[in-house]
Amino acid sequence: MLRTLSAARALGPADFDAALDLCAQDPMVNVFVAARLMEGGPAFSSALLGVESGRRLRSACWMSANVVPVCADEHALDVFAGKLRRKRRRCSSIFGDADQVLGLWSRLESHWGDARSVRSNQPMMAVTTPPLCAGADIDPRVRPARMSELDLVLPAAAHMFTEEIGYPPYVGSDRDYRRMVGSLIRAGHTFVIVEDGRVVFKADVGSLAGNVAQVQGVWVAPDHRGHGLAEPAMNAVVQQIIDEIAPTVTLYVNGYNEPALRTYTACGFRQVGRFATVIL
Template sequence: MLSKVAPWLASRNEAGLGVRVLGAADTLALRALANEDPVANVFILAHLDSVGTAAPTSGGAKVYGVFDDDRLIGACWAGANMVPVQLDPALVEHIAAAAHQAGRRYASIFGPAESVLALYSKFEQLGHFAHEVRERQPLLTISGAPAIPANPSLTFGTMADFDRILPACAAMFEEEVGYSPFLGGQDFYSRRVAGLIRQGHSLVHIDADGTVVFKAELGAVTRDVTQVQGVWMNPGLRGRGESAGYMAAVVNLAKTFAPVTSLYVNDFNAKARATYERVGFTQAGTFATVLF
């Protein structure tokens, strides 16, 4: 659909295009839009499954929609992060202008690379500059059985293990983005980790000494797709070739929620990409992440 939008943008009357914050009445339209690519849009689909509405959240997160008259043709989640939803690059200026006028600061933009990079280009023109831009992050999926045996030690985390899981999550976050998730306080990130554990979305191996050996989270879950995030092997136990077995176990546990397991990885992380390939993941698209 979006490939058919661009040709008329230059010639049609711009009054036919509008941007507004979505409300409850737009829920079905947003879900239909996101379902055009349920893997790439698992974040917003999981949100809709959780809250049941496209309306703004109590915390102030909202979804901007681009309309051609009354037809929703693109959207973008705007909360702590910005996440494009089937947003043709030709439409990003409308979203960028609305988000800029709202005056909110965002930690990142992530999602399909073309949309993310086009949106960031408009943000740069409006005076918002990134700390880092990761332009190519292969989006990987697996729908069959893992290609290698799974490590049976991986299991679902419990709240009894929270005090061990939280430091491991914080270490992974700092290693990945370059700063502590506890900057400005520990409460928000701690609630996020606890929420994942309570939902059964925390996967961990804690050895007999109480050390977290490996952990990952299912950051977004629908009945069709899970998206794995926060993959982390204890630094003292790396280099033994064990990550692939743990990732095979991640796939098996994720399949208790949905048939397709997905994740995205930095293109420069050759070791991780090789591990995912061993497990049986294949590329389904390309994401990008802009870190502010």
């Protein structure tokens, strides 16, 4: 029997459980979208589009400032691309599973024009073994940031974003960016080393859903690089996440960033997938 595939439709409260179940098919790959759903609850915004087979949700795509496909096959990519072609100016990036992201971008590039950057090889890595159990060196200075330290964390976060993406996270008022950084600190999801009144190491749990915590925003102050700080600091972050937040820690990293890959591998991370990011 041939499957009947629907056009994309905006998902709503009645689709909440089905959307979470879809994300759960690959919880490490889909943690970003699952986390956004969990944060919004059943009344999540209509940023999520779905494609159904019969009455079963088959694929989805988060369409907001970030575009993130979920379990999208060729048909779903065709449908999502058709919906996205007129939304170029509203999106800052497409990211997620490499095959899905690059497939979607191949359908959009002629309509959206050149990207700032296409990062097609980003190893997605995971660790589940607590560093203490592996006898790893842990930096005891790493701790959750305090709300009173927001003004210390903000420039570190902005420097990291600018280095990674190639442009600053805000122009003019920092109000929205400050709110975002503050929300991570308030949740206990920003880890820092503070020395002499400034942040010299930072890492965030950017997405949390189910048993998976995805780390992002890892940054070492330039004058502290090359001195062996990153590995024990990351070990400390992983240990605290496994102890307090989630048993599986993931991240993704640019394939050309050999120092970062060496650090994460030394911290017990192993590649479990491949991401891609299109920066617009």
